[in-house]
Structure formats: structure tokens, C-alpha cells
Amino acid sequence: MADEATRAAFMEIQASMIELTGKLKQVQNQMRNKEGDxxxxxxxxxxxxxxxxxxxxxxxxxxxxxxxxxxxxxxxxEQKLKDSEAAVASLQTSKEYLEKQVAEVENNLRELLQQEPGIAQQIMSMSM
Structure with a gap:
């Protein structure tokens, strides 16, 4: 029972990590485009x-x-310059927020793996 709960928690953390890293990459690409503009x-x-x-x-x-x-x-x-600078500033705050969320999810994953060392072995066996 606890094993299933741990597995479900891992899957949830993994899904949120994938989602957050995707959003972070998207924000970084938008920042790069706005910097070019x-x-x-x-x-x-x-x-x-x-x-x-x-x-x-x-x-x-x-x-x-x-x-x-x-x-x-x-x-x-001048208007394009101002708009781009404002967009970059806004995207920077979004990027910082997403980076904090990614760090939090990483910490949650570390805690889960420390609490349940057996799950790490299961994960490794699933990936091979």
C-alpha cells in the first residue's frame, strides 16, 4: 500500500517536473526572442x-x-525598444518563479528518495 502511494507520489513529482521544465524552456526562448527584438x-x-x-x-x-x-x-x-525591455523584465520574473518551483520539486523528489530508498531501485529497473 505504501509502495503504491510512493509510486504515485513519484509519478506526480515527475509529471510536475516535466511540465515546469517545459514552461521554463518556453520562457527562456521568449526571452531570447525579445532580447533580439x-x-x-x-x-x-x-x-x-x-x-x-x-x-x-x-x-x-x-x-x-x-x-x-x-x-x-x-x-x-523607441516604442519597440520600450516594449521589448518591459517584456524581458516580465519574462525574467516568470523565469525566476519557475526556477524556484523547479528547485522545490527537485527537493521534494530528493526527500521522497531519501525516505524510500527502495523506490530509487524500482525507478532504475523501470528505465532499463
């Missing part, structure tokens, strides 16, 4: 700022380039 907006702004105001600037829309005033393009890039 932020960097692209920053570099574009760095190239736009030294240009004279009367310079013809074009915005890419699909395969088409549309003439836009420099100030409009700068404003759009």
Missing part, C-alpha cells in the same frame, strides 16, 4: 539618430518600402 530596435535607433532630419527614410512593410519621416521611424523604434 530589443537589440535590433536599439541598433536601428543608433543608426537613425545621427542622420539629418531631412534624410529620406523608408519603412519596410512586407516587400514594400514606404517613405516615412525620420521622427516617425525613431518613435516606432
Amino acid at each position: 530589443r537589440k535590433r530596435a536599439f541598433l536601428t535607433l543608433e543608426e537613425l539618430r545621427p542622420l539629418p532630419e531631412e534624410t529620406n527614410t523608408y519603412k519596410s512593410i512586407g516587400r514594400t518600402f514606404v517613405l516615412e519621416p525620420k521622427t516617425v521611424l525613431e518613435g516606432e523604434q
